[in-house]
Amino acid sequence: MIRFRLNGKDVGVDAPGGERLSEVLRERLGARGTKVGCDAGDCGACTVLMDGRSVCACLVPVAQADGAEIVTVEGETPELLRLKDAFLRHGAAQCGICTPGMLIAGAELLVRTPRPSEAEAMEALGGVLCRCTGYRKILAAVCDATPAGATEAPPAGQAVGCAIARLDGAAKVAGDVFGADFAPEGALIVKAVRSPHAHAEFGFGDLAAWAARPGVAGVFTAADIPGRNAFSVIPPFADQPAIAASPARFRGECVALVAFEPGAEARLDGFPVSWTEIPPLLTPAEAEADGAPLLHPDRAANLLIEGRVQKGDAGAALAASAHVVEGRFTTQYVEHAYIEPEAGVAWMDGDTLVIRACTQAPGMDREDTALILGLPLERVRIIPSAVGGGFGSKLDISLQPLIGLVALKTGRPARMVYSRGESMASTTKRHPAEMTGRIGCDAQGRITGLDFEGRFNTGAYSSWGPTVANRVPVHVSGPYRTPHITARARAVHTHGPVSGAFRGFGVPQGALWQETLYDRLAGQAGLDRLEFRILNALRDGDASATGQVLQAVGIGPCLEALRPRWREALDWAAQAPGRGVGVASCWYGCGNTALPNPSTIRIGLTRAGDIVLHQGATDIGQGSNTVIAQIAADALGVPVHALRLLGGDTAITPDAGKTSASRQTYVSGKAAQKAGGSLRAALLRLANAGQGATLTLAPGKVTVTEGATRRVIDLATLPTDPRGYAVSAEETYDPPTTKLDANGQGTPYAVYGYGAQLVELSVDPALGTVTLHRITAAHDVGRAINPQLVTGQIEGGIAQGIGLALMEDYLSGRTENLHDYLIPTTGDVPPIDSLILEIPDPEGPFGAKGLGEHVLIPTAPAILNAIRHATGASLTRTPALPHRILAALEGRE
Amino acid sequence: MDYLRPASLSEVFPALAAGARVLAGGTDVYPGQGARIAGPVVDLTALPGFRGITRDAGGLRIGACTRWTDLAEAALPPACAALQQAARQVGGRQIQNAGTLGGNLCNASPAADGVPPLLALEAEVELVSVTGPRRVPLSAFLLGPRKVDLRPGEVLAAVCVPQAALAGVSAFEKLGARAYLVISIAMAAVRLEVAGGAITRAAVSVGACGPVALRLAPVEAALVGPVQGAVDRARAADFSALSPIDDVRATAAYRRSAAVELVARAVGRCL
Numbered sequence A: 001m002i003r004f005r006l007n008g009k010d011v012g013v014d015a016p017g018g019e020r021l022s023e024v025l026r027e028r029l030g031a032r033g034t035k036v037g038c039d040a041g042d043c044g045a046c047t048v049l050m051d052g053r054s055v056c057a058c059l060v061p062v063a064q065a066d067g068a069e070i071v072t073v074e075g076e077t078p079e080l081l082r083l084k085d086a087f088l089r090h091g092a093a094q095c096g097i098c099t100p101g102m103l104i105a106g107a108e109l110l111v112r113t114p115r116p117s118e119a120e121a122m123e124a125l126g127g128v129l130c131r132c133t134g135y136r137k138i139l140a141a142v143c144d145a146t147p148a149g150a151t152e153a154p155p156a157g158q159a160v161g162c163a164i165a166r167l168d169g170a171a172k173v174a175g176d177v178f179g180a181d182f183a184p185e186g187a188l189i190v191k192a193v194r195s196p197h198a199h200a201e202f203g204f205g206d207l208a209a210w211a212a213r214p215g216v217a218g219v220f221t222a223a224d225i226p227g228r229n230a231f232s233v234i235p236p237f238a239d240q241p242a243i244a245a246s247p248a249r250f251r252g253e254c255v256a257l258v259a260f261e262p263g264a265e266a267r268l269d270g271f272p273v274s275w276t277e278i279p280p281l282l283t284p285a286e287a288e289a290d291g292a293p294l295l296h297p298d299r300a301a302n303l304l305i306e307g308r309v310q311k312g313d314a315g316a317a318l319a320a321s322a323h324v325v326e327g328r329f330t331t332q333y334v335e336h337a338y339i340e341p342e343a344g345v346a347w348m349d350g351d352t353l354v355i356r357a358c359t360q361a362p363g364m365d366r367e368d369t370a371l372i373l374g375l376p377l378e379r380v381r382i383i384p385s386a387v388g389g390g391f392g393s394k395l396d397i398s399l400q401p402l403i404g405l406v407a408l409k410t411g412r413p414a415r416m417v418y419s420r421g422e423s424m425a426s427t428t429k430r431h432p433a434e435m436t437g438r439i440g441c442d443a444q445g446r447i448t449g450l451d452f453e454g455r456f457n458t459g460a461y462s463s464w465g466p467t468v469a470n471r472v473p474v475h476v477s478g479p480y481r482t483p484h485i486t487a488r489a490r491a492v493h494t495h496g497p498v499s500g501a502f503r504g505f506g507v508p509q510g511a512l513w514q515e516t517l518y519d520r521l522a523g524q525a526g527l528d529r530l531e532f533r534i535l536n537a538l539r540d541g542d543a544s545a546t547g548q549v550l551q552a553v554g555i556g557p558c559l560e561a562l563r564p565r566w567r568e569a570l571d572w573a574a575q576a577p578g579r580g581v582g583v584a585s586c587w588y589g590c591g592n593t594a595l596p597n598p599s600t601i602r603i604g605l606t607r608a609g610d611i612v613l614h615q616g617a618t619d620i621g622q623g624s625n626t627v628i629a630q631i632a633a634d635a636l637g638v639p640v641h642a643l644r645l646l647g648g649d650t651a652i653t654p655d656a657g658k659t660s661a662s663r664q665t666y667v668s669g670k671a672a673q674k675a676g677g678s679l680r681a682a683l684l685r686l687a688n689a690g691q692g693a694t695l696t697l698a699p700g701k702v703t704v705t706e707g708a709t710r711r712v713i714d715l716a717t718l719p720t721d722p723r724g725y726a727v728s729a730e731e732t733y734d735p736p737t738t739k740l741d742a743n744g745q746g747t748p749y750a751v752y753g754y755g756a757q758l759v760e761l762s763v764d765p766a767l768g769t770v771t772l773h774r775i776t777a778a779h780d781v782g783r784a785i786n787p788q789l790v791t792g793q794i795e796g797g798i799a800q801g802i803g804l805a806l807m808e809d810y811l812s813g814r815t816e817n818l819h820d821y822l823i824p825t826t827g828d829v830p831p832i833d834s835l836i837l838e839i840p841d842p843e844g845p846f847g848a849k850g851l852g853e854h855v856l857i858p859t860a861p862a863i864l865n866a867i868r869h870a871t872g873a874s875l876t877r878t879p880a881l882p883h884r885i886l887a888a889l890e891g892r893e
Numbered sequence B: 001m002d003y004l005r006p007a008s009l010s011e012v013f014p015a016l017a018a019g020a021r022v023l024a025g026g027t028d029v030y031p032g033q034g035a036r037i038a039g040p041v042v043d044l045t046a047l048p049g050f051r052g053i054t055r056d057a058g059g060l061r062i063g064a065c066t067r068w069t070d071l072a073e074a075a076l077p078p079a080c081a082a083l084q085q086a087a088r089q090v091g092g093r094q095i096q097n098a099g100t101l102g103g104n105l106c107n108a109s110p111a112a113d114g115v116p117p118l119l120a121l122e123a124e125v126e127l128v129s130v131t132g133p134r135r136v137p138l139s140a141f142l143l144g145p146r147k148v149d150l151r152p153g154e155v156l157a158a159v160c161v162p163q164a165a166l167a168g169v170s171a172f173e174k175l176g177a178r179a180y181l182v183i184s185i186a187m188a189a190v191r192l193e194v195a196g197g198a199i200t201r202a203a204v205s206v207g208a209c210g211p212v213a214l215r216l217a218p219v220e221a222a223l224v225g226p227v228q229g230a231v232d233r234a235r236a237a238d239f240s241a242l243s244p245i246d247d248v249r250a251t252a253a254y255r256r257s258a259a260v261e262l263v264a265r266a267v268g269r270c271l
């Protein structure tokens, strides 16, 4: 028996001494506030205090905890309490999966150093990764962990625009309940057998014998799938099996499942599968070569799809241009690297299959799982768990049909937690891109035309490849007037990892090509790089590349807002060699491209007087639980804290669509505004009151006041409506878009957001290393519903842009862990100044535009432009690793 | 007994004889394992005298299970500055609180940050077995990637720095692709003894640029001489003993040029 003190209480466990402390805490003691992101010391999510020292619980043999004092996030030491409060106040928790580790690492520091400097906080937290926040708010919270008085809650009608703490924040700082953190008694443990090869035939030996081994509850293969073993986020492209039948088309593809009894050693060694490797097509060039074998027989030349936009005559315009630049740019596979690997549990509730897992898209999960398992939609219920980051990859189903299959076949609860390696190998990536083309301008520097050709490695299956191929040509002009354009993007299949959605759907790659060429073009035209962009910025009434006449265009004001800092930065850079300044812009259409994209929000008033918001827009950390509530509360005219939120459980909440394409604030927000407005109208009707009346809530009643007149609605006297409420409303909003024609002309989006970022950095001329000094980010969000969440998105997006630009490189089979796949740490994100611009969009709720993806787009090109300014070296490939920068400096690349 | 955490050395040897694997901080052993490590295991962290730093006339003795944090926080002579700087740059704080110096050496990664500073300190390792202790220079103990001169039945008990090597000042330079929690692309340690405006002795070592970290005698020879110009002499010296490779972190050519630069900077910081 190993005994220790856990958060001040004596505990004893009968575990093998070599068991990980994290495993003991979570699985034997049920203390699942401590998270596991890698089981390798690389993420720090599992950080606990052992005798006052922070350690990774995943690396500690429980025997070493014998007699020790262990403190976890569930603890209530004075430092932890101060930090939890500061994290809430500063908005330092987004998805919350890193929060327990951050709090513990911070608590160790505060004991040593009660008022740490930023540098001390950075170093102390350097061993905990966060993929959401960009660390700035976390550092601020740790440096400001003094108890503050309670902040005043905004009154009725004034929530929009207010930086209230996130409504789900208390759960985040307590250690939220993520996909791996809920385990019904007796749940089977499901493990996947995955292909170790990019392309291989396989066959099974004696599966029945394996299934009969002690501790094994069942073995499942493609042959066991009762429904259609093919899915895609875009149904007409359905091509990906939940469990592959031979051959496997990428490394990490699932070929079989084993369900183990709880408590059994869940090991797959010796599983009877044999592999025969087939030469893989690893690059689009190989896949498009004459005679290359086809991954999917119906897709000639391995082409999934080509997207194109054609306006005017780019060839002629370029031929007549005073200046033309031509260039190519290549990008890498990028991993989402959320700190929460995929996890969830499935069980049968009578006839209904219930799946509680991390997801960005409960509605799509439900449809796909039902199809794969051959169930009618009504028999599948999806309950989203707290989501520890998604960034696009958790839009696609992963383990939902797998645990669903096991639960369906065995009738028992089935639980699955991906290892870090599995998560990285088997889920989607950002598309690697090879982009070439030309951009021209006239003698005054006005853009004349653009010609672009992009080839995107879409991997083995379709996923979001069609979206990327369609989005890139629409956006590749950047937010600039471009009268003549020809842009084509091909998504090509290879036996690489499946490329899918990752913050920006290909637009960040296109921006790297376009914005780096813009710097060269400005140089040729003899113009300042910022002024060149301002000169060409789209303005209200201009037409986009798709011929859409735009309103509420914020790019000009964003770029102009950077002017003062730009001049200071240029002066700063001139003072020493190796310093550089770069700028780049973004624009991004919110919601599906030229496709329907509805959201539905329900809001009800119970007979007891509670207001319930059925908020189905999955909050993956970005803040929809808070923003949608702020919008709904103001539309209804009640204080936001009066709302009770119900999550995206498909059994109780209407479909608010997926959390993607920066659509939730705009689309679901608009539905919430309409729903709040409808409920208000219904209440005013009941009270015979006019629009200006105010609503006051009390148990069982609503008081409607209009001038001197008051009317009390006694809720208990009202009949219950079909939705179970005294009064309720449900509204759907679908953005007004049109289909694109054969030339890509039309109105693909109803709302666009805009932004521009300015990077100041220095390059070490001998080592090629880059030090970021400051990033200034100007973003037009239409209306900042919650300014703290806005800056949180900006900082987090910038951190991912830094990773894309400088360090991240996913190499299948080689960087499948967080040791070799490097994402930014606390010390890699410089101070960020956010300039929030509010140019209200006539369509968006309270004028709001989307933001989530925009924020990442300008960062990487602005960094490359600053490197070029600092050194003269034009890099045409990301990541700009030190050895590549040095080679470019020496003219070798 | 699958997992043994003895409080006396005499219990270690029978366990080793029975085939137990040695565990210290676990930071190298646990990654890549399942929910638990398969036994039998003998855990050295409760052994008396295995953790901590002592000093006597003969020099410094650092117990094998001394944590990186212990090293970083200890009051040590300036010659140990490189070792302390390395201690603050191994992984992140949690790794420094758990990982041990002995584990770093026995794991024998070419990128082990503890090695170059200890090579520059002429360190020796003390190995113990039932038959008693033996001492081996660290440079001879490290045989190659993941290969050390540890005989069956032996454990590393301590790292010893001879008194003579505790003279002078030292500095450590680590190069990685991000700020924290990063395995070195290359790293260097330099220890210099300076008297009357001249470098009288120099110790220079470079890691992650070959199968094991190396002392670079030609660079050391070039450094001996006037302080003035020492950094340039380091840059111009012969680094041909290095044999870096291409991998996901960097190219061989880059490592070679970075090593020169890191040594030059470490020299500059010592002066």
Ligand SMILES: Cc1cc2nc3c(=O)[nH]c(=O)nc-3n(C[C@H](O)[C@H](O)[C@H](O)COP(=O)(O)OP(=O)(O)OC[C@H]3O[C@@H](n4cnc5c(N)ncnc54)[C@H](O)[C@@H]3O)c2cc1C
Pocket (backbone or CB within 6 Å): A040, A041, A042, B021, B022, B023, B024, B025, B026, B027, B028, B029, B030, B031, B044, B064, B065, B089, B090, B091, B092, B095, B098, B099, B100, B101, B102, B103, B104, B105, B106, B107, B111, B112, B113, B114, B150, B154, B155, B156, B157, B181, B182, B183, B184
């Ligand atoms: C996230 C992360 C980051 C890291 N960063 C760095 C870094 O920046 N720089 C760096 O150098 N290393 C790094 N490491 C590697 C590791 O932390 C260090 O090498 C550490 O010092 C190992 O010590 P340990 O006590 O944890 O070793 P263990 O894991 O306990 O043991 C390592 C090996 O040594 C053997 N061993 C241990 N002690 C003895 C002994 N006394 N006698 C005989 N054999 C013994 C064990 O059997 C095992 O084979 C990192 C590791 C992780 C997980």
Ligand code: FES
Pocket (backbone or CB within 6 Å): A035, A036, A037, A038, A039, A040, A041, A042, A043, A044, A045, A046, A047, A056, A057, A058, A059
């Ligand atoms: S889970 Fe322990 S460090 Fe990642």
Ligand code: FES
Pocket (backbone or CB within 6 Å): A092, A093, A094, A095, A096, A097, A098, A099, A129, A130, A131, A132, A133, A339, A388, A389, A621
């Ligand atoms: S909030 Fe840090 S990983 Fe999501």
